[in-house]
Each structure stands twice: as C-alpha cells, then as structure tokens.
Amino acid sequence: xxxxAEKRRIVADDSISIIVREQIERAQGLGDQDILLVGxxxxxxxxxxxxxxRLVNGKVxxxxxxxxxxxxxxxxxxxxxxxxxGKARALIILLHPVQMQRNPDWEGWADLAANDPxxxxxxxWREALYFYETQIFDHLVYAPLSGTWGEYYGxxxxxxxxxxxxxxxxxxxxxxxxxxxxxxxxxxxDSFARNEAFNxxxxxxxxxxxxxxxxxxxxxxxxxxxxxxxxxxxxxYQATRMxxxxxxxxxxxxxxxxxxxxxxxxxxxxxxxxxxGRDLYTRAMAAQLQSLGLASPWTER
Amino acid sequence: MSFxxxxxxxxxxLVLVFYHATPSFKVQNAIILLASCVFYGWWNTSFLALILAxxxxxxxxxLLIERTGRKxxxxxxxxxxxxLALGYFKYANFFLGSLDDLLLxxxxxxxxxxxxxxxxxxxxxxxxxxxxxxxxVRRGRIAAExxxxxxxxxxxxxxxxxxxxxxxxxHLLAQFxxxxxxxxxxxxxxxxxxxxxxxxxxxxxxxxxxMADIGFFDKGEPNxxxxxxxxxxxxxLQIYCDFMGYSLIAKGVALLLGFDLSWNFLFPxxxxxxxxxxxxxxxTLGLWLRDYLYIPLGGNHGSRARAAFNLYATMLLGGLWHxxxxxxxxxxxxxxxxxxxxxxxxxxxxxxxxxxxGLGWMATMVTVMIGWVFFRVPSLHNLxxxxxAFRNWDWYPAHGATLTALIVSMAAIFVLxxxxxxxxxxxxxxxxxxxxxxxxxxxxxxxxxxxxxxTRVSFIYFQF
Numbered sequence: 075x076x077x078x079a080e081k082r083r084i085v086a087d088d089s090i091s092i093i094v095r096e097q098i099e100r101a102q103g104l105g106d107q108d109i110l111l112v113g114x115x116x117x118x119x120x121x122x123x124x125x126x127x128r129l130v131n132g133k134v135x136x137x138x139x140x141x142x143x144x145x146x147x148x149x150x151x152x153x154x155x156x157x158x159x160g161k162a163r164a165l166i167i168l169l170h171p172v173q174m175q176r177n178p179d180w181e182g183w184a185d186l187a188a189n190d191p192x193x194x195x196x197x198x199w200r201e202a203l204y205f206y207e208t209q210i211f212d213h214l215v216y217a218p219l220s221g222t223w224g225e226y227y228g229x230x231x232x233x234x235x236x237x238x239x240x241x242x243x244x245x246x247x248x249x250x251x252x253x254x255x256x257x258x259x260x261x262x263x264d265s266f267a268r269n270e271a272f273n274x275x276x277x278x279x280x281x282x283x284x285x286x287x288x289x290x291x292x293x294x295x296x297x298x299x300x301x302x303x304x305x306x307x308x309x310x311y312q313a314t315r316m317x318x319x320x321x322x323x324x325x326x327x328x329x330x331x332x333x334x335x336x337x338x339x340x341x342x343x344x345x346x347x348x349x350x351g352r353d354l355y356t357r358a359m360a361a362q363l364q365s366l367g368l369a370s371p372w373t374e375r
Numbered sequence: 376m377s378f379x380x381x382x383x384x385x386x387x388x389l390v391l392v393f394y395h396a397t398p399s400f401k402v403q404n405a406i407i408l409l410a411s412c413v414f415y416g417w418w419n420t421s422f423l424a425l426i427l428a429x430x431x432x433x434x435x436x437x438l439l440i441e442r443t444g445r446k447x448x449x450x451x452x453x454x455x456x457x458x459l460a461l462g463y464f465k466y467a468n469f470f471l472g473s474l475d476d477l478l479l480x481x482x483x484x485x486x487x488x489x490x491x492x493x494x495x496x497x498x499x500x501x502x503x504x505x506x507x508x509x510x511x512v513r514r515g516r517i518a519a520e521x522x523x524x525x526x527x528x529x530x531x532x533x534x535x536x537x538x539x540x541x542x543x544x545x546h547l548l549a550q551f552x553x554x555x556x557x558x559x560x561x562x563x564x565x566x567x568x569x570x571x572x573x574x575x576x577x578x579x580x581x582x583x584x585x586m587a588d589i590g591f592f593d594k595g596e597p598n599x600x601x602x603x604x605x606x607x608x609x610x611x612l613q614i615y616c617d618f619m620g621y622s623l624i625a626k627g628v629a630l631l632l633g634f635d636l637s638w639n640f641l642f643p644x645x646x647x648x649x650x651x652x653x654x655x656x657x658x659t660l661g662l663w664l665r666d667y668l669y670i671p672l673g674g675n676h677g678s679r680a681r682a683a684f685n686l687y688a689t690m691l692l693g694g695l696w697h698x699x700x701x702x703x704x705x706x707x708x709x710x711x712x713x714x715x716x717x718x719x720x721x722x723x724x725x726x727x728x729x730x731x732x733g734l735g736w737m738a739t740m741v742t743v744m745i746g747w748v749f750f751r752v753p754s755l756h757n758l759x760x761x762x763x764a765f766r767n768w769d770w771y772p773a774h775g776a777t778l779t780a781l782i783v784s785m786a787a788i789f790v791l792x793x794x795x796x797x798x799x800x801x802x803x804x805x806x807x808x809x810x811x812x813x814x815x816x817x818x819x820x821x822x823x824x825x826x827x828x829x830t831r832v833s834f835i836y837f838q839f
Contacts, residue, residue: 211825216780218585225589225602228773236772249769250599 089223090140091186092230093118096237097139098187101154104241106161108132109368111241112148113168114141116296119245120347121168122356129360131370135162136241141173141345142183144272145279150187152282164368165286166330167279168294169318172345176271184275222246244349248342265302266314276321288323292366294330297355299344303335330362376417377537378624379576379827386414387628394632400554407528407551407632414533415496422495429457430530433505437512437519437526450513454506461502464494469699497537499696503663505530508544510667517544525551534628538621540639540659547634555633560805563812567804568627570816571791573823576620579784582826583613586777593757598764605777610751611744612784615644618657638801642792647735649713649742650722664693683719687711697750706749713742 104110109132111117117138127134137151148167155162217230226246227233237243283291295315297303315329332355340351347355363369376383390410397403416423436453440446478484508530511517520526529548590606592598622639629636643656653661669689675682687708694707725731752758795803804812 207825211828215826216582216585216776218589224585224773225599226771226773228586228589228771228776232772232776246771249771 088230089219089227089233090142092233093237093243094139094143094183094186096234097137097151097241098154100135100238100241101137101151101160102158104135104137104155104158104160106133107135108163108372109134109363110152110155110160110162110165111136111138111168112152112165113138113294113296114143114170114173115139116141116170116172116345116347117168117294118243119342120296120352120355121242121359122352123241125353125356126360126363129357130363130368132163132372138168138242139187140183141170142180143187144173144176144180144184145169145275146181147184147187149279149282150184152286156282156285162290163372164290164292165283166292166294167283167322167324168296170296170345171265171298171314174266174268174272174314176269176275178271222250225250244352245342245346247346248348265298266310268314273321276318280322283322283324289325289328291322291324292328292330292368293319293322293324294332294359295334297333297336297347299338299341300335301338302344308334330359330366332358332362376414378572378621378628382417386410387631391631395557401524403555403632404522404525404528404551407532408524411528411531411533411536415531415536418496419493422493425460425495425498426501426531426536427527429460429501429505430527431523432456433508433530434520434523434526436509438521440509440512441519446513450509453509457502457505461498464492464498466695466699467492473701500539500541501530501536503541503660503667503696507541507663507667508548511544517548520544520548532629532634534625534632534634535636538618538625539657540622540625540637541663542637542659546637550634557631557633561630561633564802564804565627565630566816567802567812568623568630570819570823572620572623572625572627574620574819575616575623575788577823577826578819579787580613580616580620582780583609583616583784586780587613587751589773591751591753591757591761593753593760598760598767599771599774600765600768601770601774603761603764605774605781607744607748607751608781609777611644611747612781612788614747614750615640616784616788641801642796644740644743644788645736645792645796646739647732648721649710649717649739652739652743653710653714660693660696664689668692679719683715686714686718690714701755702749702752705755706746709742709746709749713746 109126109130111121111123111134115138117136118140121136121138123134123136137148137155139147139151143151152165213231216228218224219227219230219233223233223246226244226249227236233243293315295311295318311334316326319326319329336347336351336355340347340354342348342351360369376386390406394403394406394410397406412423412427415426432453436449439449443449508517512519520529526548529542529544529551532542532547535542586609587606590598590602590604590609619640626636626638637659639658641655641658643652646652646655669685672685672688673681674685688711690711691704691707694703694705694710697703697706725735748758748761752761791803794806795801797803798806807815
C-alpha cells in the first residue's frame with residue numbers, strides 16, 4: 075500500500091504556488107469588475123479587496139499574486155482575464171520596490187502564469203484523474219501548510235478558499251508569533267534600483283496595458299516601512315514612479331498618490347502590511363480612487 | 376517493515392500463500408519464524424540478531440528454570456540481561472543526560488556527551504513478553520517450551536512483534552502447539568479488522584497528526600490557545616487511532632494465519648473512571664504491569680494506602696517503559712496519582728446512576744487528556760510555552776477547519792465503536808449483511824488508499 079506516498083506527498087511549504095494557481099484560475103472566471111487589481115504580494119497582503127469594494131461601492135477584483143511573477147506574469151494574468159471576456163473599468167498595477175531587482179530564477183513563475191495549468195479537458199485522462207482527486211482530497215484531508223501559514227490558515231484548502239473568495243490573503247506573520255515593530259533599514263535609495271530583467275518584463279506588461287487601454291490603467295508603488303524609507307530622497311521615489319509609468323504607457327496623472335512609507339508597526343514583514351496597515355492603506359486607496367472618480371457613481375472614462 | 380509500507384502487503388500475500396499451502400502446522404511455524412525474521416530484518420539486520428539472541432536467552436532460561444533447583448537465580452539473571460539490553464538501548468542517554476543535569480545543579484561541569492544509540496524497534500514489547508514467559512514458567516503456570524522453532528515463532532510473531540499486544544505464552548504459544556483452524560467467518564472478520572485498522576490509522580490518526588503537531592509545536596513564542604486545545608484533542612484521538620489501528624491490523628493479520636491475538640483496546644474513551652480506562656487502554660500492557668509488577672509489589676493486600684502506593688509505583692514505571700524522558704515519567708506519575716486518588720477517595724463512594732457516569736466520563740477524559748499533554752510534549756520546557764498560549768484567544772481561519780475535522784473524526788470513531796460494542800465478540804462485521812459489508816469495505820479501502828497519498832504515515836508506538 076501507499077506506493078506513491080513519498081512521491082506525491084503534499085509539499086508543506088506550498089503557500090505561494092497555491093496562491094498563484096488560485097489566481098490563475100480566478101483570472102479566467104472573475105467576470106466583469108469595476109476595478110481590477112494586479113501586482114505582487116504587497117498588494118495581495120496589503121490591499122483588502124472586499125473592503126475596497128465596499129468603500130468605492132463597486133466590484134473590485136484582485137488578481138494580486140507574488141513578486142516572483144513580475145510584470146510579465148501580471149501581464150499573463152490580465153491576458154487570461156481579457157481572453158475570458160472579462161471587462162473592467164480600471165486596472166490598477168501595484169508594485170513593491172523589492173521586486174525591481176529581478177532574479178532570473180523567478181522566470182519559471184512568469185512561465186507558470188502564462189502556461190499553467192491547462193484546463194481539465196486539455197489534460198490526459200491520468201492527469202485529469204489526478205487533478206480531480208487532488209481537488210477532492212485537498213478538501214477532505216488536512217494538508218498542513220508550514221510555519222505561520224499553517225498556524226493561521228491551517229490547510230491548503232482554507233488558504234485556497236480565502237484567495238478564491240477575496241483575491242487576497244492575510245500575512246500571518248504579523249498575527250501568529252512575533253509582531254514586527256521595527257526593521258533594519260535596507261539600502262536607502264538603492265531600494266528603487268531596477269535591473270534589466272525587470273525593465274524587460276515591464277516591456278511585456280506594457281503590451282497588455284496597451285491592449286487594456288492605457289488611460290484606464292493606474293500605477294501604485296506600494297509602501298515600505300518608515301525605517302527603510304527614511305534615508306531615501308523623495309526625488310528618487312518620484313522619478314522611479316514616473317519612469318515605470320512611462321515604460322508601461324500609463325499617463326502620469328494615473329499614478330496614485332498613496333503614502334510611500336508607513337510606520338514600521340503597521341507591517342508584518344518588511345514588505346507585507348499587517349491587518350492594521352492593510353486596513354489603513356486600503357482606506358487611503360479608496361479615498362484616492364474617489365478623488366479620481368473611480369467610485370460610485372461611476373462615470374465612463 | 377511496517378504495516379503501512381507497500382512491501383508489507385506483498386510480503387503478507389506471499390506468507391499467506393506458502394503458509395496455507397503447507398499442511399503441517401510445524402512447518403507453518405517455521406514459515407512464521409522465517410517471515411518474522413524477514414519482517415524485522417527488513418528494518419535492520421543487526422537488530423534482528425539482538426532479537427534472536429533475546430529469544431534464545433528466554434528459551435534457554437525457560438528450560439533451565441524448569442530443570443534446575445536455582446529457579447529464582449536463573450530467572451533473575453535472564454531477566455536482568457534482558458532488562459540491561461533494554462536499559463542500554465532505551466535509557467542510557469536518558470540517565471547520562473539526567474546525571475549531567477544533576478551535576479549542573481550541584482555546581483559541577485557535565486561533559487554533555489551522549490551515546491550514539493539507535494533504539495531497536497519494538498524492543499520494549501519483546502522484552503516484556505519474554506519476561507512474562509520466564510516468570511510464568513517459574514510460577515508453574517506453563518511448561519517450558521522445548522521446541523526452539525515454535526518458541527521463536529511465538530516470541531517473534533511478526534503481526535505483534537513491533538508494537539504488541541504483549542501476549543502471554545498461555546494464550547499465544549499454546550496456539551503454536553496445535554494446528555490452526557481457519558474458515559470463512561475468520562477470513563471475513565480478519566479482512567474487516569484489517570480494513571478498520573487501516574481506516575483508523577491512515578484515515579483518522581494520520582489526518583489529525585499535523586493538527587497535533589501545530590498544537591504542541593514549540594517555536595519559542597506564544598502559540599494560540601485554540602491551537603493548544605485543538606492540538607490536545609487531536610493528539611487524544613491520534614494516539615488512540617494510531618495504536619488501535621495498528622492493533623486491529625495485527626489482530627486481523629494474525630487471524631488470517633489462524634491465530635487469535637488479545638484485544639489491546641476496548642473502547643477506552645467510553646470509560647467512566649480512570650480505573651476503567653486502564654482496563655480498556657493498552658490492555659495487555661496493563662495486565663502485564665498488574666501481574667508482574669503490581670502484584671509482586673504487594674498488590675491490594677495490606678492497607679488502602681499501601682495499595683495506592685503500589686499502584687502509583689507501578690504506573691510510574693509504566694510511564695518510564697514508554698520512553699526515556701521525564702515527560703513519560705510525569706505521565707506515569709499523573710496516571711498513578713489519578714488511580715490512587717480514585718481507589719482511596721472515590722471508588723464505591725458515589726451513588727450509581729447516570730449523573731455519576733456522566734461526571735465520571737468527563738473527569739476521566741480530562742484526566743486522560745492532561746496526561747496526553749505530558750506524554751506529547753518534547754520537553755518540560757515546552758509545557759511552559761503551552762501555558763503561555765492561553766494569553767492569546769484569537770480565532771484564525773485554521774481553527775474552523777480544525778474543529779470540523781475533529782468533530783468528523785470523533786463522529787466516525789463513535790459510530791464504528793458503537794457498532795462494535797453491539798456486536799457479538801466485538802465482531803461488528805457480523806452485524807452487516809454481505810452486500811452492504813462488501814460495499815462498506817470497498818469504500819473504506821478506496822478511501823484509505825487515496826488518503827495514504829495525502830498524509831504522512833508512521834506508527835507512534837513503534838518508538839516504544
């Protein structure tokens with residue numbers, strides 16, 4: 075018995091791929107939205123899409139994932155959304171500075187967003203059987219996640235359900251175990267340095283922005299802890315935003331004016347807001363969107 | 376080899392074919408001995424030599440006890456040798472570590488060197504069974520076995536070699552001395568026991584294991600109170616289903632060979648007192664402790680206080696039998712204290728009735744669950760961390776799913792045990808007509824096979 079137990083045992087530390095795969099699935103079935111969010115984990119953990127939805131009195135769908143996907147991966151998610159006849163009044167791209175030094179090893183994640191998973195009817199019968207069996211047993215069996223993810227979400231199924239329901243996730247490190255109160259400052263202005271791989275990926279995202287309609291696309295550079303940000307010249311921050319917007323073909327007026335830094339105690343990790351920070355940041359974003367007319371009553375743009 | 380390895384099913388099939396193709400029960404004994412050597416040697420061939428040596432020692436000692444005038448000396452020497460082997464493999468590092476701690480307490484400088492010792496699987500069970508055999512020969516309850524193959528097959532009988540039940544020679548060895556009968560009813564019951572055993576092990580215990588792990592995980596920071604509570608509940612069910620599952624598989628496999636193994640568990644979580652619990656939990660160990668430790672200490676002869684002390688001392692040693700850690704000693708002491716309090720203050724003093732039963736059940740379960748905390752924590756330090764968790768009562772998304780899994784598991788255990796309690800000789804398969812029984816067995820088998828792909832599998836009691 076148990077011939078394949080070793081080979082097929084669920085990988086415990088699998089929270090990232092759960093999130094990414096859920097968002098790939100959601101991109102194809104999300105349907106029409108007023109606002110569509112796409113970006114890295116600072117968006118996934120830092121923007122409460124259901125709360126934002128209530129605050130702007132409209133449908134807000136989040137396809138936020140993790141920074142490993144990068145701009146090319148976000149482009150693939152939006153493409154999947156558009157290919158499934160999804161329509162949105164506005165697309166907001168949220169990027170954290172930490173992903174701007176893109177590592178070539180991460181390209182596999184961007185490939186995943188572009189190519190995987192094939193729909194069940196495209197699988198061989200063995201793959202399809204395994205697919206459905208996994209679907210069933212992930213909900214029957216307690217498949218634990220490791221570390222704080224396991225303590226907060228418990229199993230894969232619960233995390234999957236949360237991402238399915240809200241398109242977001244809560245960073246468990248700020249709730250379970252130690253609460254981050256301060257962070258060692260990182261590299262000051264270097265935290266906005268971008269490498270060639272990132273700029274190249276921006277080029278791929280720019281094509282999707284063009285297809286979506288650049289006028290309806292907005293850019294957010296998500297916040298850093300105050301202690302990381304304090305040594306940074308505001309001009310660098312401003313120049314970075316402008317340059318990224320230009321590369322993506324987003325009008326300068328479509329850069330959302332949100333706080334570039336927030337108090338350290340509103341973060342769970344150096345890149346992820348905790349529940350308090352998430353709530354405050356979402357409210358600040360809602361206020362910005364309202365000032366731009368991206369809230370009920372909706373006007374066609 | 377373990378019951379949850381793919382190899383085991385192939386091995387069992389092969390053994391059954393050769394075994395039942397052989398008309399002579401003496402040759403069957405030899406097949407069982409050979410199979411037992413393969414079963415144990417699959418894990419470690421060096422330790423197979425140890426188990427064989429212990430078997431030979433008990434066999435020789437049994438003959439000598441019967442023939443010599445110095446019966447007590449032979450028994451003492453043979454038992455000491457067996458216990459020394461057990462002590463070396465199981466307790467050497469525990470005593471060295473405790474000695475170091477004592478030195479540190481007295482202001483000395485311990486060297487903290489530990490021996491690199493691997494614990495032979497099942498050595499505690501094998502040692503206790505061997506001692507029981509020798510003592511029974513000494514007491515004249517059984518005759519010493521003269522057939523080495525027969526004795527070795529009994530002593531190393533693979534279905535119960537690594538985790539019991541701890542069988543008496545009067546029950547199991549006697550079955551090796553005559554042809555075994557097997558019929559359709561026995562096969563039906565054996566298959567039922569095996570499938571149920573795998574269901575409890577893989578379908579319940581292994582599913583609950585990660586929840587218990589989180590509840591008892593010491594990360595050096597406060598855990599959540601809910602996790603600790605659910606972790607204790609999960610472990611309470613896990614250890615039961617793990618060990619009971621193993622015991623059912625063992626009983627079923629033995630039955631396929633025509634042997635009857637003792638019941639090791641009979642609804643322990645239905646107990647209405649701690650004394651009843653110990654009549655239902657790990658029954659063969661409880662009986663061993665009673666016959667070879669508690670009664671020689673004086674048993675219930677003398678004053679109630681003396682009897683309570685004997686009980687306490689027995690449970691303390693029973694705790695130490697489970698493992699070389701102070702947490703097991705405390706677990707034994709806790710149960711010893713509970714039993715002593717029950718016998719001194721509660722037994723026969725409460726009016727019978729549903730209220731007593733209900734309160735008794737609750738008190739028993741609380742006592743047992745507190746005991747499992749001592750049993751499960753890796754160290755005493757971990758106990759303090761668990762206590763600190765009760766400052767945090769936040770409800771996480773994980774808690775809802777965990778609670779659901781616990782309730783479903785409890786319901787499954789309740790239904791299956793209720794069925795078993797109603798059945799003649801606890802054979803619940805006899806209650807179901809053939810078709811529903813086959814359908815249920817089929818469903819459970821598919822469920823277990825599929826579950827096995829998704830859970831980690833290993834038996835808790837192998838370490839003892």
